[in-house]
Amino acid sequence: MSLGLIVVLLISPFAGFLINGLFGKWLKGKEKLSGWISALAVFVSFACSIIAFTSVRGGGGMSGDEGILYEWIKGESFAFNIGFHVDALTTVMLLVITGVGFIIHVYSIGYMHGDSGYTRYFAYLNLFVFAMLILVLGNNYLMMFVGWEGVGLCSYLLIGFWYEKQSATDAGKKAFIVNRIGDFGFLLGMFTLFAAFGSLDFTTIFDSADAGNFQQIFGASTLVIATLLLFVGAVGKSAQIPLYVWLPDAMEGPTPVSALIHAATMVTAGVYMIARSAVLYELAETGEVVAWIGVLTAFFAATIALAQNDIKRILAYSTVSQLGYMFVGVGVGAYASGIFHLVTHAFFKGLMFLTAGSVMHAMANELDMRKMGGLRAKMPITHWTFLVGAMAIAGVPFLSGFWSKDEILHSAWAISPVIYGIGLITAFLTAFYMFRLIFVTFYGESRVESGVASHLHESPPVMWVPLAILAIPSALIGLLLGWGGHNSWFHHFTEHVFPKAHGEASGNMLVFMGISSVVGLAGIAFAWIRYRERVPAAEPTHALHKLVANKYYIDEVYNAVIVQPIKNGSHYLLWRILDTGIIDGIVNGVAAAIRLIGGTLRRLQTGLVQAYIVSMVVGIVLFLAYYLFVR
Amino acid sequence: MGLEYYLILSALLFTTGVIGVLIRRNAIIIFMCIELMLNAANLAFVAISRHLGETTGQVFVFFVMTVAAAEVAIGLAIIVSVFKHRQTVNVDEVNSLKG
């Protein structure tokens, strides 16, 4: 594998961004051209990814010095390089990003048809792919951070894409602010690593960490602090408790964006980061924290999804929940399983978002499933593809989600049966809410408003073909790559990347698979019993339902506890206890003081020529006095 | 006669110019005071040149005179354009740019 290949892989979407960004004016009338250019750009990357993949499979790869493109800046005792790290993990991510990315680009050509910001949309989308590629290709934390910020920026721009809608810009702001908290953690983690290792290169850090050859800046807990800080970054980016609140709101963006950025790729960056830093998490033994946060998020988000009626929101909470599973996987040391779930999830969740988009397309942007029903007849392809996705996520045997989820749960059992138990309950809930969605939307009586019903139609080929294409891997990829559980092809492919899992998975795998299947099918059956004929009530009836339907009032709680105190400047007790509150107060105080000084000094600028001359002369006199008397 | 007398004279001239710039309010007179400062420098150049017995300083004066003339031409033009807008050349009244 040559560096040139990776450079082409990386630059291609950037070129697409430039063409769409700069020549948007000329592309205005030629929508199709604009869309296909950017899709082609991603396809080129996809082709390069396949070459890179075959090369890695043949034992190739790129790490350490051979991946260095050039030296970026150099200090006294350190140097930052621009370079790439390509191994099995990287190529898996590359294939997901460019593969799913390409399909979603194609889908967008149809979906965004007629939008006034057509070229702007594709410019942002290509820029996103570019940033995501930097994130996974970099051979050091600095490049990862640059990509990390880049995808965050694109996500923000795309959430607020329809800026005329107040809710869209609000959602963008929320995503931005919440992510800053996470990024701050990531940044601090990076600083800690740099202070300890004097470098940010993966190879250097992992080798020195293995050898115990680094500066213990926080005593023996250096690595613990560093990994936890990095995890804060992951919590923000991958929407885990307590920073998950931005992701459901992010659904304000165009649906293909939700599919690509907020389901398949960007939100999984945190999982990728932990898998990449596996060596550090193993040494620091902080994986359990990750797993606990993950499983709690998985359960919590699944309960919220139970009572939502907005299709995209259900999918969003489902994403949060599935991301929780991935964290459980990487947290319990089953890195390959976590990444495997990332891959399968990218396909089936991407698929479901796109079908949701197809439904929206037909329903004139209606998202409330209570106003749907019986869509199966009018939109057969959408129905079937969605069904495949839902079965995959519900863990129906032999579909992709079944394999990856089962591996994670199996590995979790070895670490903590409690995590396993919660994970199993979540699996039941997942199957239940997904099929609730299916039954209410596609089955039963049609509740579609008459005006909309008349032009209810299946989506055009440019949209349904991608759905069909995505449905195939959603169904089969688990079987192909995951057959054999911990001895599967996927595990063999990635075995050199990750440290050996510390707890050997115990118990008979078939038993676990059986339990998972039963739980998943039970969820589906329960949904069938309950929602085959019925429609969710317009208003939640009892207290628990109300609590869940209102997402545990978390947004309201955050608003009351964090946002309002800041806004009012009043210091609630809780706020004051928190260290951040005090630190924040100091920061704000300093800012206010500086502003005050600035405002005062500003008055010296009177606009009078002679005042300026006086200040010059005073300056001269003072300096002369300094020479005459001080020295 | 010693060099220092010339230098003291030139320093006095220069200071007079600075004080003029500081206390006068009419832009044109301020400008003339600046010219006075330039001429103080010229005087110093000539005196030093004579003291050293070489001509660089003298040549310098020629250039400074030319520059001063160009400066006067430009300066008057700019002051005139300010006057056209405000009907005054009092620098205290020309202060719309500040902060």
Add this chain to the structure above:
Amino acid sequence: MPIEINWQLLMPELVIALTLIIVLIFDMFDSISKTILGWLTIVGAGIALWVSIQMQQAGTVGTQFNDMFKVDSFSLFFNIIFLISTILVALISLSYLGKDDRKQGPYYLLILLATLGMMLMAAGNELIVVFLGLELMSLSLYVLAGYFRDNPVSSEAGMKYLLLGAFASAFFLYGIALIYGGAGTTSIPGIASNLTAESQSPLLLGGMFLLIVGFGFKVAIVPFHQWAPDVYEGAPTTIAAFISAGPKAAGFAAFLRIFMEALPAMQSQWGDVIILLAMLTMTVGNVIAIAQTNIKRMLAYSSIAHAGYVLIGLAAANNEGISSVMLYLLVYCVMNIGAFGAVILAKTTDGECLTISDYAGLGFRKPLLGLFMTLMLLSLAGFPPTAGFVGKFYIFKSAVQAGHTWLVIIGAINTAISAFYYLRVVVTMYMREPEEELEFSPYPSTLVVGLILAVIGVLFIGILPSLLLNSVQNSVL
């Protein structure tokens, strides 16, 4: 005594002078469209730039006119900075001046004259030449600042710049006179050889000090900075961009040349003054910038603060310091002209958007403008991977090497303060809702081209600094 002139050595200056004369002649004929003059300027400066780069790569060195004029890698590198600034400013001016044909002739003439002055300053090996270059540049700038004669604010800016600038020039000249008296010569190598540790008369000390005042004014160092915000605000925006870029670099070029080549023996005298001025300049510039509401004034204070950062490199007074200053000035010119260009781009049908709150919501409504502005401001704030970060990194590194750790800490604090007001504009663009819907004019393509060039420069240097860095490190005095 036959006179030999090495024409090749003078090529960049000659090209500019020739362009100047051609523009002058073309401007005499009303039948010729005046927009040609702008393009002539760009072409002329482009040729001069190409020549300068060739000479710089070839390592041309030589003196001319009895050692009064010195061409070396240092002066050629600064030529490159000046010419890049001139080309960028001419590009953003083409649409700014609009179709008002009559006015454009003198405008480009004066820009070329100022450029010639800057080139003389960088190549001056004799205080006379430096002074003449400085005045040629300054006189042109006084006129340019007051260029919109119909606009009272522009005239006011011109008058303030003129009065204060002439005042500072007088100090500068008097400083030269004193150095002439103290060292017995005005030639830069001559001063250096006449100057020994024991022969330092008060004349020299005073002269050196007055030179600092003169340069301090031209590059806007606190407390000689107060002209800058008023002039930047009042002057045409393109000219504000021009004044903030090339002339500042020229001031530092001559500053470096005189202090590092003629007065290195007095470093113990000027070293700590420079450190003090650097601290003062950074802090005052950044702190007042926070309180600004007009974007041109904010950029003015920011440019004052940037002069402070450059002084850090000067205070280091080693090869690292000089090369980092040169790199920084190039970076600074590109990003600052880019920032002013973005201000020009934000033009409504009523005129320019100058109040920062006017930028609310522009990030989404005008994505290209948002992108340009954000990139330039991030670069000014010194975020990686932009050129601004690379520039600051090497400045700070040189100071650490010279042992000025405290200076670097203050510089870093100032960088943090500056991020506050730069990012405020970005936040306004992306996070605030506009109070009223403004009608925006379409983008002029020449302006967009100029901005794209600036963006390419900022990102190129930011992502691939090593290419430029080698060239800079070979160009130190």
Add this chain to the structure above:
Amino acid sequence: MLIDYLPILLLGLFAVLFAGINLALTHILGPKRPTRAKLSVYESGVQPVGDARQRFTIRFDLIAMLFIIFDIEVVFLYPWAVVFRKFSETSGLFILVEMLVFIGILFLGYIYAWKKGGLTWD
């Protein structure tokens, strides 16, 4: 010593005499038909009597500035003329051309001012 200044004294005397004789001759020989306009002092069309601080038209300023600019350049001609002989043997042509270029540029500037209407009164 003092005798060296004799030519200057003679020059002064000659100047005084020349002026005096001319004035006397016109006074004696000229016809006198005085009118009010003729008796007034000639000052470029400006009323010579009255407050000296009165405003007069800005166009004087423009002409004066142009005059200063082109007049001051003569300063460079003198040193040039003084050293010309010394160099005329080796590179006289070069120095001549150099000065011609200088004057040429000045001339170009003059034409420019003219073309731009700097010399027209209104």
